Structure formats: C-alpha cells, structure tokens
Amino acid sequence: MRDVFAGIGFMIAGVVTIITAQQFPTLPSLQYGPSLFPSLVGGGFCIGGAVLTLNALWQRRKVVAQELHEESTLAATSPPEKISWAMVLPPVAIVFYILASDYLGAMPTITIIMFLLMLLRKTKLYVALATSLVMSSAIYFIFSHYLLIPLPQGVLLGGSLPWTS
Template sequence: MRDFFAGIGFVIAGIVTIITAQQFPTLPSLQYGPSLFPSLIGGGFCLGGAVLALNALWLRKKAVAQEAHGSPSLAGSLPEKTNWAMLLPPISIVFYILASDYLGAMLTIMIIMLLLMLLRKTSPYIALATSLVVSSAIYFIFSRYLLVPLPQGLLLGGSLPWIS
C-alpha cells in the first residue's frame, strides 16, 4: 500500500504544481510563458502518480484473489528492490554537478545514461546507442532551442567541434 499512497502524493504534488504555475505572469509577446515547464512537470507527476497508484491497487487485488483461491501470496514472488538502486539518481546528480564543467553536459549525460542502463542489464549496444542519441537530443534541444547555456567542458577545449 506504500506505492498507492506515494502515487496519491505525486498526484497531489502535480496538481499543486500546476495550480501554482498557472499563477505565474504571462508574457504578451509569447504563446507560452514561464508556467509551461512547471505545468508539464506537474502533469508528469499526475500521470506517473496515477499509474503508480493504479498499479499498486491492481497488484493488491491480484494478491487478494490468489489468497482467496489458496495460492501463495503474490507479495512473496515480487523481486525486492535493492537499496543501492535508490542511491543511483542522487549519485548521478552529484556526478553531473562535479563532472559537467570538465567533460561537458552532453558527454556527462551520456555517461550517466549509459551506466544506469548497463546497471539495469540493458544490452550494451542498445545502451550505447540510446545514451548517445538521447544525450545529443537533450543537449541540442536545451542549447539551441531553449537557449539554456550548458557547459561544453574543458576536455575538448571548451567547444564541441560539430557546434558552430
């Protein structure tokens, strides 16, 4: 039931984020304003929280149905989450903060994604291709279209050769 309550908490946090973001000032010259990204994040919280809560209810219903039929409980067959897996996101954030000025944002994001995918036992070829494509897309979207100044890193002399 912990996942159910966590899911409900995420839905509530998403709703609060969306309501708060709608109170941000609008800019008359743009079709979107400062409320766009917080609203998208709030929507993601709502969607993810709803999926988490519904999945918890579905698993609970399935476990109760199996116990009623005399089958062993479903809870015993679920894989346990290891505690180290919960430390990976904060470690990744700290690594990005410490390494991005030297390696650059795109290379740092690629390394983080590659390691996380390999730790989740993804095929090395798929992990390498996915991390390369997604990190490149993230870098170009944020640096070119959203005009966010991302670190290019000292490793390549402060500029990426394919970016003019």
C-alpha cells in the same frame, strides 16, 4: 504495497516539479515560457502516480476480499519481492542530473545517465556508448540551439564545451 508508495512518490515529485516550474521567469513575448514543459512533466507524474496508487489499492482490495472468502488459513505466502535496479535507477538518475549538471554540464551528465540506463537493460557496451553519445548530443543541440533553453555548461571544462558553440 510498494506500488502505493511508488505512486505517492511520483505524485509528490510531480507537485514539487510543478511548484518549482512556476518559479521560472516568464518571457513577455511568448504565450508560454520555460515553465510549460516541466509543468506538463509534473502533471504527467501526478496522473501516473495517481493511476499507479489507485490500481495498487484496487488490486489489494480484491486480494483482501478473496482471502476473506477462502476458508483455508494455510494459504501459501510468496516471498517478498526484491527491489530491482530498474525501478530505483531512474529517480536516482534524476537526482544525479540535478546535483551533477552544474558541475559536469548537461551533455556529459545526460550521456552518463543514458549509458548507465542502457547497461542496466543489458545493452551491448559499444551500442550503449555510441547511442548515449549521439542521443545526448542531439538532445543538447535541440534544447540549446533550437528551443533556446539554456542548459548548464558545467565548470569542469571551464564553463564551456568546445564542441557546442
């Protein structure tokens, strides 16, 4: 049943992302604007959430049909599954980015998120630190310098990161 709720949550997040992306300003010189990528991500969330929900409902339907055909009423029940951090942390990371990136800046926020996600997956400490630093720098430079997407600089260091200019 938790897959149904997770799927519905992803669909809601996708719709919210699409609605928010449509409010971004458009650029008259381009056929597409800053709303394209978030809209694609939101569409992916909606499709993935729908597939997850439908698959969970289909599996539940098969289980209910199988239980109806069984004559035994003493079927063993499995203990409830624990919610793992691997399932909870990515949505929490997205919320953390939204709340913290204006204060910390995009690059430090992405670095923190990547570092924590890698530690969760039991990556060695030095590998997680090096990879998160290198990849967050690469992501920042690709988005800000090549795609010309303005990312938050943060007010923590005076609104400008000295190594990004």
